[in-house]
Amino acid sequence: MAHRKPGLSAAAAAIAARCEPQVNELARRLAGEVFDQLHGYADLPGDVKDVEIAATVRHALRLFLRGAVAGSRQDALEHFQERAAQRAEEGMPLHLLLRTYTLGARELWGALRKAAGPDEQEALAELAAELFLAADRVVGAVAESYLDEQAALAAEQHEHRRSRAQAVLEGRPVTGGPVPDVPVLVLCLRFEDAAVPDGESPSLVAVRRLVRRVQAVLDRACGTEVLAVLDGRGGHAVVPGASEPPGRIGELLHEATGTPVRLAAAVATRLAGIPRAARLTADVVRIAAARGARPGVHRLDDVLLEYHLSRPSEGSARIAARLDPLAARPELVETLRTHLEQRQDRRATARLLSLHPNSVDNRLARIQELTGLDLLDPRDVALALAALLLREAGPAVRE
Known part of the structure; x- marks a missing residue:
C-alpha cells in the first residue's frame, strides 16, 4: 500500500x-x-x-x-x-x-x-x-x-566569435563564419583603470561583465557585428567596412566601463594587413600613454615623432638607461612625463599633478641632478622623451 x-x-x-x-x-x-x-x-x-x-x-x-x-x-x-x-x-x-x-x-x-x-x-x-x-x-x-x-549557448557563441576575431587579428584563415569585408577599421583599446590590475588574480565575473558591456557598446556604436578579443585590460576590435571610429566612442566606452579608455585606430585595406594594423594601434596606444597624453582616440599622426623615437635600434638600450637613476622615484618619472607632454609649461604641469610650481621646479632639478639631462636643452629633451618611450616598450629594447 x-x-x-x-x-x-x-x-x-x-x-x-x-x-x-x-x-x-x-x-x-x-x-x-x-x-x-x-x-x-x-x-x-x-x-x-x-x-x-x-x-x-x-x-x-x-x-x-x-x-x-x-x-x-x-x-x-x-x-x-x-x-x-x-x-x-x-x-x-x-x-x-x-x-x-x-x-x-x-x-x-x-x-x-x-x-x-x-x-x-x-x-x-x-x-x-x-x-x-x-x-x-x-x-x-x-x-x-x-x-x-x-x-x-551564449558562452559558446562568444567563444566562436572571439576565435574568429583572434584568427583575423593573427592573419590566420577564418573558419565557421564569414570573412570580414575590407576595408576594416582596427581598434586597440586600453582601460586606464584596469578591471584586472597587473599582478592581481582576475575576477571572472567582473571581467566578463566588462567585456559584455564593451562588446555591446562597440556593436551598437558601429552598427555591425564587431569582432573583438578583449580582457580586463583592453584588447583589439575589428570593424568591417569602416574607416573612422564612431563619434563619441571614447565617451560611450567610458560610460559603460566606468574608466577612461584609450583607443587607437588604423585602417587595413586587405585582410593580410590586419595583423600589422593591430600591432600599429597597440604601439600608438602605448606611446600615447608613455608620453602622458590624455585618454581618448589616438592616431599615428598624433604621435608621429614619438613613434619614430620609440623604434628599437642599436642605441635603444643606452637611451633607455638614461632614466635608470629614476627607477626608485616614480613621482619623478611622472613629473618628467607630464612636463614634456605639457610642452615644458611648469604651471600646467603643477596643475595636472596638484603641485605648487616651485615643487615642480624642485623635482625637475632633481631629475637633472640624477640623470644629467638638461631639460632646457632641446637635444636632451628629445633624449628624455625617447628614453621614456623606449622604457615603456619593455625589455625588448635592452636585448
Whole structure:
C-alpha cells in the first residue's frame, strides 16, 4: 500500500482520480486553444506545439494527478528540465515557456474544481495547496534549466566569435563564419583603470561583465557585428567596412566601463594587413600613454615623432638607461612625463599633478641632478622623451 503524505486526505485523492481520465482532452485543449492566446505561441512550429508541448503537458498533468492519488509528492523534474533546455536552444522566449506552465496549472485547477462535490471543499483546498507547491517547483526548475542552457549557448557563441576575431587579428584563415569585408577599421583599446590590475588574480565575473558591456557598446556604436578579443585590460576590435571610429566612442566606452579608455585606430585595406594594423594601434596606444597624453582616440599622426623615437635600434638600450637613476622615484618619472607632454609649461604641469610650481621646479632639478639631462636643452629633451618611450616598450629594447 502506497504511503500517503500526512495531510493529504483520501477525499483529495478521490478528486484527483476523477480528473485523471480527462488528461488527454485537457492536454489537447491546453496545447491548442488555451496556449494560442499567448503572444508568440502561434509562431512556433507545428510539431513543437502539437507533439512536444502537448506531450509535456500530458506528462505534467499525469505526474500531479497520480501523485495526488498515491498520496505522495513526485520529484521527477528531469523531463521538464530537458524540455526547457531544448526550448532555450530553439529560441523560445522564457516568458512564453513559463506561461505555458502557469496556464496549465490554472486549467488543471479548473478541472479539479469541476470534479469536486459540494461537500469536498476541504479536500479541494488540500489539492490547491499541492498544486501551488508543484507549480512553484516545476517553474523554478524550468527557469533554472532554461537560463543555464541559454548561458551555455551564449558562452559558446562568444567563444566562436572571439576565435574568429583572434584568427583575423593573427592573419590566420577564418573558419565557421564569414570573412570580414575590407576595408576594416582596427581598434586597440586600453582601460586606464584596469578591471584586472597587473599582478592581481582576475575576477571572472567582473571581467566578463566588462567585456559584455564593451562588446555591446562597440556593436551598437558601429552598427555591425564587431569582432573583438578583449580582457580586463583592453584588447583589439575589428570593424568591417569602416574607416573612422564612431563619434563619441571614447565617451560611450567610458560610460559603460566606468574608466577612461584609450583607443587607437588604423585602417587595413586587405585582410593580410590586419595583423600589422593591430600591432600599429597597440604601439600608438602605448606611446600615447608613455608620453602622458590624455585618454581618448589616438592616431599615428598624433604621435608621429614619438613613434619614430620609440623604434628599437642599436642605441635603444643606452637611451633607455638614461632614466635608470629614476627607477626608485616614480613621482619623478611622472613629473618628467607630464612636463614634456605639457610642452615644458611648469604651471600646467603643477596643475595636472596638484603641485605648487616651485615643487615642480624642485623635482625637475632633481631629475637633472640624477640623470644629467638638461631639460632646457632641446637635444636632451628629445633624449628624455625617447628614453621614456623606449622604457615603456619593455625589455625588448635592452636585448
